[in-house]
Amino acid sequence: xxxxxxxxxxxxxxxxxxxxxxxxxxxxxxxxxxxxxxxxxxxxxxxxxxxxxxxxxxxxxxxxxxxxxxxxxxxxxxxxxxxxxxxxxxxxxxxxxx
Numbered sequence: 001x002x003x004x005x006x007x008x009x010x011x012x013x014x015x016x017x018x019x020x021x022x023x024x025x026x027x028x029x030x031x032x033x034x035x036x037x038x039x040x041x042x043x044x045x046x047x048x049x050x051x052x053x054x055x056x057x058x059x060x061x062x063x064x065x066x067x068x069x070x071x072x073x074x075x076x077x078x079x080x081x082x083x084x085x086x087x088x089x090x091x092x093x094x095x096x097x098x
Contacts, residue, residue: 039097046090052083052097060097067093 039060041052054060059078064085066072072093075086085095 037098041095041097043092043094046092048087048090050083050085050087050095052085052095053081054083054097056080056097063096063098065094065096066091 037056039052039054039056041050043050057080059080060083062076062078062083062085064072064074064076072091074091077084077086083095083097
């Protein structure tokens with residue numbers, strides 16, 4: 001785990017390159033699985049909308065998990081360069097894009 005400060009607070013996440021969009025701290029880790037690209041997006045700061053840029057050049061499948069590991073549902077918009085996840089209330093957790 002790494003500490004980082006993106007100007008909107010310090011977070012402890014698995015990637016030392018934290019990013020800040022609209023004062024919401026998050027971290028994304030890109031990985032390869034079964035020859036394809038994937039991305040793990042950590043959202044430690046609760047937000048009603050998560051905006052996740054990616055470089056897949058396709059619409060990824062998205063799975064969302066609460067901090068306790070339980071899979072959750074949300075409204076998801078996916079494009080070849082960005083995923084936007086919308087919750088009914090601010091939410092912290094993890095999104096996996098594959």
